[in-house]
Amino acid sequence: MGILSRMSYVVRSKINALLNRAEDPTETLDYSYEQMRDELQDVKQGxxxxxxxxxxxxxQKRRLEENVEKHNDxxxxxxxQDREDLARKALEKKQSKMTQIEELxxxxxxxxxxxxxxxDKKxxxxxxxxxxRTKKETMKARYEAxxxxxxxxxxMTGVGDEMEDVGRAIERAEExxxxxxxxxxxxDELQDTGAFDDAISDKDSIDRELDSMRSGSEVDTELETLMAEMGKSSPSSEGDTASDEEIDAQLEELESSESSEPSESVDASADTDTETELEELENEEESRAE
Known part of the structure; x- marks a missing residue:
C-alpha cells in the first residue's frame, strides 16, 4: 500500500469515526423512514x-369506436343510395379507425x-x-432505554467520584x-504543669518550691498567733487532709453561725436595758407619791 493510499485510508477512517460519534441512530431511522415514505409517494404519483x-x-378508443359506428352507418x-364510391371511402375510414383502436x-x-x-410494488x-416503522419504533425504544x-x-459514576471526594474531605476534617x-x-496539660509559667518566669523549680514552703510557714505562724490571742489551743494537722471544697463549705457554715450569735446578744442586751428603764420609772413614781 502506497503512502497516498494509506493517507486516504486514514482520512476516511477518521471521518467515519467522527460521523459515527456524531450520528444519532434515532434520527437516522426517522430519516430512512421518511425516505421510504417519499419513495412510496413517488410510486403512488407514478x-x-x-x-x-x-x-x-x-x-380516445371510445371516440374511435364511435367513429367506426359512424362510418359503418x-x-x-x-x-x-347506390353510391358505392362513398360506401368504399366510409369503409376505408372505418378500417383505419379499427386499426387505431387495435393499437390503442x-x-x-x-x-x-x-x-x-x-x-403490486406499491x-x-x-x-x-x-x-x-415497527422495527424503527422498537429500535428507538431500545436505544432510548x-x-x-x-x-x-x-x-452514578460521577456521584461515586463526588462521594469519594466528600469522603476524603470528611477524613481530612476528622484528622x-x-x-x-x-x-x-x-x-491544658502544659498549663496545669506550669510549663507556661516556667517559660515566662525567671525562677526555677527549686525557687518555686521554697516559695511555697515559705508561704505555708507564714500561714501556720499567723494561725498560731491568732489562736493564742483568742485563747484557743494550737491547731491540729488533721484538717490538712480535707479538700478545698470541704474547707470552703466549713468556712461558710462558720460565718453563718457567727453572724447569728451577735444578733441574739444584741436582743438580750436590749431587753435588759428596757427592764432597767421600767424599774427606774416605777421608783420615780413611788417617790413622787410619797
Whole structure:
C-alpha cells in the first residue's frame, strides 16, 4: 500500500469515526423512514400518472369506436343510395379507425400491466414501510432505554467520584479535628504543669518550691498567733487532709453561725436595758407619791 493510499485510508477512517460519534441512530431511522415514505409517494404519483394516460387512451378508443359506428352507418346509407364510391371511402375510414383502436387496445393493455405491477410494488413497499416503522419504533425504544441507562450509569459514576471526594474531605476534617483536640489537651496539660509559667518566669523549680514552703510557714505562724490571742489551743494537722471544697463549705457554715450569735446578744442586751428603764420609772413614781 502506497503512502497516498494509506493517507486516504486514514482520512476516511477518521471521518467515519467522527460521523459515527456524531450520528444519532434515532434520527437516522426517522430519516430512512421518511425516505421510504417519499419513495412510496413517488410510486403512488407514478401510478396516478399512468392511470391518467390509460384513461386518455380509453377515451380516445371510445371516440374511435364511435367513429367506426359512424362510418359503418355512412357505408350503409351510401349503398342504399347506390353510391358505392362513398360506401368504399366510409369503409376505408372505418378500417383505419379499427386499426387505431387495435393499437390503442394494445397500449391500454400495456399500461394496465404496468399499472398492475406498480400497484403490486406499491403494496409491497407499504408493507415494508409498515414493518420498518415497527422495527424503527422498537429500535428507538431500545436505544432510548440504553441511552437512559448509560446516562444513569455515568451519573452514578460521577456521584461515586463526588462521594469519594466528600469522603476524603470528611477524613481530612476528622484528622484536623483530632489534631486540634490533641493540641488543646496538650495546652491544658502544659498549663496545669506550669510549663507556661516556667517559660515566662525567671525562677526555677527549686525557687518555686521554697516559695511555697515559705508561704505555708507564714500561714501556720499567723494561725498560731491568732489562736493564742483568742485563747484557743494550737491547731491540729488533721484538717490538712480535707479538700478545698470541704474547707470552703466549713468556712461558710462558720460565718453563718457567727453572724447569728451577735444578733441574739444584741436582743438580750436590749431587753435588759428596757427592764432597767421600767424599774427606774416605777421608783420615780413611788417617790413622787410619797
Amino acid at each position: 401510478i396516478a400518472d399512468l392511470t391518467t394516460q390509460k384513461k386518455r387512451l380509453e377515451i 355512412q357505408a350503409r346509407e351510401a349503398v342504399r 387496445e394494445g397500449q391500454i393493455a400495456q399500461l394496465q400491466n404496468t399499472q398492475d405491477d406498480l400497484v 403494496n409491497q413497499l407499504e408493507n415494508r414501510i409498515e414493518e420498518f 440504553a441511552e437512559a441507562s448509560s446516562r444513569v450509569s455515568e451519573a 484536623r479535628t483530632d489534631e486540634m483536640e490533641a493540641r488543646s489537651a496538650a495546652m
